[in-house]
Amino acid sequence: MDPVLNIDRLTLEFPIYGGAVRALDAVSITVRPGEIVGVVGESGCGKSVTAMTTLRLIPDDRYRVIGGSITLLGVDMLSAGEKALATIRGARASMIFQEPLTALNPTRRVGDQMVEVIRAHQRISAAAATARATRLLSEMRIADAAEVLRRYPFELSGGMRQRVVIALAFANDPAIVIADEPTTALDVTVQRQVLLLLRQRSRDVGAAVLLITHDMGVVSEYTERVYVMYAGRVVESGPTAAVLGDPAHPYTRALLAGLPGSVAPKAVLQSIPGRVPDLRRVPDGCAFAPRCGQAMACCRQAPPLVAIPSPDGPVPRFAACWLPAAEAAS
Numbered sequence: 001m002d003p004v005l006n007i008d009r010l011t012l013e014f015p016i017y018g019g020a021v022r023a024l025d026a027v028s029i030t031v032r033p034g035e036i037v038g039v040v041g042e043s044g045c046g047k048s049v050t051a052m053t054t055l056r057l058i059p060d061d062r063y064r065v066i067g068g069s070i071t072l073l074g075v076d077m078l079s080a081g082e083k084a085l086a087t088i089r090g091a092r093a094s095m096i097f098q099e100p101l102t103a104l105n106p107t108r109r110v111g112d113q114m115v116e117v118i119r120a121h122q123r124i125s126a127a128a129a130t131a132r133a134t135r136l137l138s139e140m141r142i143a144d145a146a147e148v149l150r151r152y153p154f155e156l157s158g159g160m161r162q163r164v165v166i167a168l169a170f171a172n173d174p175a176i177v178i179a180d181e182p183t184t185a186l187d188v189t190v191q192r193q194v195l196l197l198l199r200q201r202s203r204d205v206g207a208a209v210l211l212i213t214h215d216m217g218v219v220s221e222y223t224e225r226v227y228v229m230y231a232g233r234v235v236e237s238g239p240t241a242a243v244l245g246d247p248a249h250p251y252t253r254a255l256l257a258g259l260p261g262s263v264a265p266k267a268v269l270q271s272i273p274g275r276v277p278d279l280r281r282v283p284d285g286c287a288f289a290p291r292c293g294q295a296m297a298c299c300r301q302a303p304p305l306v307a308i309p310s311p312d313g314p315v316p317r318f319a320a321c322w323l324p325a326a327e328a329a330s
Ligand SMILES: Nc1ncnc2c1ncn2[C@@H]1O[C@H](COP(=O)(O)OP(=O)(O)O)[C@@H](O)[C@H]1O
Pocket: 014, 016, 021, 023, 041, 042, 043, 044, 045, 046, 047, 048, 049, 050, 062, 279
């Protein structure tokens, strides 16, 4: 089956005064139909830029593509015209942001907004669209759907708003939903309800989800495969169970160290010392080396993302680190 999304060695910069921010460096991410794929990393690692460029939501004059491609549902997103983009956005591919109020117009009733989104992509009557909106809310376990449709966004709780946003993301039978930290702004208990609903909806309709988060607990619970990003690069990827059960990259181990019952070695601190480098001046070599307890002389050279041997199955694993090879040799 063709992937729904294939980001291939995407390298992207933001021009800034006196230089450039290399926000993405040879990032490759593939999502197959129906898969829930995680992207994880600390703040500033390039997760949102990845999500935004996938739907080409960043104004064209604000960034420069240095290389690579994005193929979304067979469309070459970097060269697509406005018409193709409008067809794809909000229909076959939709996006959920961290803050539900960015997706909802505060001055209009929830129902009017939902009907508008539905009718932008489906030729149906207003009454049929209202019926669809009601059903979409019920599918998000909103009991009083008709009442919620009459409300304004500010009249809903944060969790309820995000349910409305997810209902909207599924309004036009998407093949993929890109969710950028969809529950980071919510309380832990509400977070869980919302993520369970997101997963249930994606399973019900067979939509793939690219689930972006800084939280390894979320990755562990809700994703099948994962990409770990650091300083604009993918540093490790593979099936979630394999990567979290036996992380190859010290950065992945460090992200896992805070999780209860995690397998990370005790040597790794609870919080990772240091911080994500300023992307205007990413150090030569491995960008994580300055924070890595296991850095070696060879880390002054950037490690390529290479396949690492994995006994656990057919889905390949990759890591950008010199350690696996060094460990295998010793
Ligand atoms: N429009 C922009 N202009 C300049 N730098 C940007 C812009 N958008 C994002 N960046 C930079 O790109 C890097 C990655 O950002 P982002 O994708 O938002 O990280 P994350 O979502 O992982 O927290 C950050 O260093 C950020 O400052």
